[in-house]
Amino acid sequence: MIKPFAFCIAFLASPAFAEQSLVLSPCWDGIDKGASQTEAEMAKYLSGTWTMSAAGTGFTKGTNIMTGTLSADPASGALLMEGRALTPLDAANAPFDMSAAALSPNGLNETELEVLNGCANPARYFWEFGSGSRKSWGALMFVEGDLAVGFMANSAGGSRKILLTR
DSSP, X not given: OOOHHHHHHHHHTSHHHHTSOXXXXXXXXXXXXXXXXXXXXXXXXXXXXXXXXXXXXXTOOSEEEXXXXXXXXXXXXXXXXXXXXXXXXXXXXXXXXXXHHHHSTTOOOHHHHHHXXXXXXXXEEEEEESOXXXXXXXXXXXXXTTXXXXXXXXXXXXXXXXEEEO
C-alpha cells in the first residue's frame, strides 16, 4: 500500500503536474527573473470577488464601500475589472507615477515593501477609461494575494485612495 506522503511526492513529481505553474503570491519579481507564471496565470490567481473601500481625497469626500469582481479573460489572459481590461505595469508603459510610494497609503518605498512581504515588485495594474472631460484612471498594487492598494481619479478632479480585500 502506498503511504500518503509517498503518493503526494509521486503526484508532485508527475509530468502533468510539472507542466503547470502555481502562483503563490502576486509578485512580478518572479516573472522578470525567469519564473514560469504568465500574465494569464496571475490573472487567474487574482480573480474573484473583492471588497473595495475607496476613501475620498481632495475635493472628493466620504468613503465608498462596494463589491467588485476581478476575472481572467479566457481569450487574452488579461486581468479584467468588472469586464474591462487592466494593463499590467511595465517600466515603459506607465502613464503616471506607479511607484510603491505613490500607490501605498503611507508612501512605502520598494525596500520597505520587500521587508514587509518579501517582494520589491508586487503586481501592479492600471486603467484609463474614456477621454476628455469623461476620463477616469487609476492603479492597483497587489501587496498580498488578498490585499491591494491604489488610487482612482477622474477628469472632474475627484480622487480616491483604494483598498481592496478578499
